[in-house]
Amino acid sequence: MEQEIKKLKNQLLDAAFVAMAYKVFDNPLFNNLIDILQTPPLMFGNTLSIISMDKYLIGNQLSFDDKQVEIIESALKNLSDKVNIIFVCKVPRDENKKPDSRKKLFKILSKYSQVREFAQYKTYQKELPPVIAKMAKDKDLTINSANISLLIEQIGSNLTLIDSELEKLKIAIHPNKTVDSDSLKKYCTSSEDVFILADLIIQGKKDEVMKQYNLLTEKRHPLEVFSVLQSSFQRFIIIKNYEKKLNNKELALKLKLHEFIVMKTQEKLRKTSLDRLIQIRENLTDAEYKLKSGQSVAGETILELALLR
Numbered sequence: 001m002e003q004e005i006k007k008l009k010n011q012l013l014d015a016a017f018v019a020m021a022y023k024v025f026d027n028p029l030f031n032n033l034i035d036i037l038q039t040p041p042l043m044f045g046n047t048l049s050i051i052s053m054d055k056y057l058i059g060n061q062l063s064f065d066d067k068q069v070e071i072i073e074s075a076l077k078n079l080s081d082k083v084n085i086i087f088v089c090k091v092p093r094d095e096n097k098k099p100d101s102r103k104k105l106f107k108i109l110s111k112y113s114q115v116r117e118f119a120q121y122k123t124y125q126k127e128l129p130p131v132i133a134k135m136a137k138d139k140d141l142t143i144n145s146a147n148i149s150l151l152i153e154q155i156g157s158n159l160t161l162i163d164s165e166l167e168k169l170k171i172a173i174h175p176n177k178t179v180d181s182d183s184l185k186k187y188c189t190s191s192e193d194v195f196i197l198a199d200l201i202i203q204g205k206k207d208e209v210m211k212q213y214n215l216l217t218e219k220r221h222p223l224e225v226f227s228v229l230q231s232s233f234q235r236f237i238i239i240k241n242y243e244k245k246l247n248n249k250e251l252a253l254k255l256k257l258h259e260f261i262v263m264k265t266q267e268k269l270r271k272t273s274l275d276r277l278i279q280i281r282e283n284l285t286d287a288e289y290k291l292k293s294g295q296s297v298a299g300e301t302i303l304e305l306a307l308l309r
Contacts, residue, residue, distance in 0.1 A: 001118040002160065003135075005050060005086060012046045012084055021047045027055040030068050037075035041082035048084045057089045057099040057106055069104045076112040087113065121157045122256070128157055135163055136179065139170050143179040150181055154188045161224075197225070198232040201280065202272050226288050233281040239265050240274045 013021050021044070025036060028051065036049055055061040064072065079085070087109050089099045099106055109115075121128040129148045136143045143151070155161050165188045169179055172187045197216065200209045216225050235255060242251055243266055252259040269277070 001088070001090075001116075003138075003163070004116070004118075008084070008086070009048055012048050014045050017042075017044045021045070022049075023047070024050045024052075026052045027062060029062075030064055030072075034071060034075055037072070037079060037083075037085065039083065041080045046082045046084055048086070050086050050088060052088050052090065053105075053109070054089045054091070054099075057103060058091065058097055059100075064105060066104065069108060072105070073108045073112070076108065079112075085113075121159070123152050123157045125157075128152065131159070132162060132166075135159070136166055139166055141166060141170055141177055141179055147179055147181055147184060150184050151179075151188065154184060195228075195232060198229055198236075199268065201229075202236075202268065222291055223288065226284060226291065230281065230284050230288075233277060233284060236265065236269055236272075237274065237277045237281060240269050240272070240277055 009018070009022060021042065023036075025032070028036065033051070036051065039047070041047060056063060076085075091097050091099075101107070101110075121131070129145060129152075132148050132151065133143065133145075151162065151165070155165055166179075169183060169187055173179065173183050197209065197212045200212055213225065235257075238255060239251060239262060242254070246254065248259050248262050248266075252262045255262065
């Protein structure tokens with residue numbers, strides 16, 4: 001999705017006026033949204049606004065009443081040809097959610113726009129390797145099928161991370177343009193290593209946790225590591241919570257995972273309580289906040305504080 005937005009940005013906007021013509025908004029309130037939709041085009045050409053609407057389209061965090069939806073529809077109907085709007089609804093990765101198509105707002109936005117879904121891929125899907133090959137080609141890189149498989153093993157199926165790693169590889173191997181296995185092993189951190197870190201946290205092996213964390217953060221920003229850990233523990237919590245309510249097949253369908261993965265995860269979590277998993281995830285959230293706000297405590301790392309206290 002980010003790549004498509006970048007392409008549209010390049011196609012629609014004059015490079016000299018991007019700073020003025022390109023705007024990003026996060027779930028604007030009604031008056032602000034109407035101001036965005038009714039802003040007249042600028043004298044230098046097209047404008048492009050990216051408007052996140054997930055809080056309106058998923059759940060009930062924010063909403064518009066019927067009258068407001070009518071005004072939004074009128075504004076969309078009368079939108080200038082030079083005013084371009086992209087409404088975005090990002091669903092958190094690995095969460096079984098989707099935009100609520102019953103909402104009037106959803107129907108209005110669908111009526112006046114071209115709807116595209118960017119579904120996340122699973123590592124085993126045959127559609128994933130061609131997508132990665134094209135991403136590499138767009139960066140003037142060549143990568144064969146064997147090394148695409150290795151990249152998927154190293155990084156997983158998150159296209160945002162894969163794009164970031166390909167960009168890193170482009171710089172690291174310059175002037176070469178062919179991605180080989182040695183480069184992948186040298187410059188790309190394995191997502192599997194983060195999963196190992198999650199297992200070590202569950203087992204309470206403090207020294208090994210810190211050793212693994214330090215190795216990971218040599219190549220990755222700590223927030224990337226915490227992001228994968230958050231997803232892992234969210235999945236652990238769901239599996240632990242539903243293991244006595246759903247059979248493995250039902251649970252696999254709920255999580256969109258292979259049944260074998262669900263079974264192996266249950267075995268791994270057998271001696272770990274649901275309360276303990278919830279506490280770890282709460283600690284992770286606290287750790288991310290401390291990391292983002294620049295907080296630190298002498299003699300102890302953020303991870304030690306958050307996960308091993």
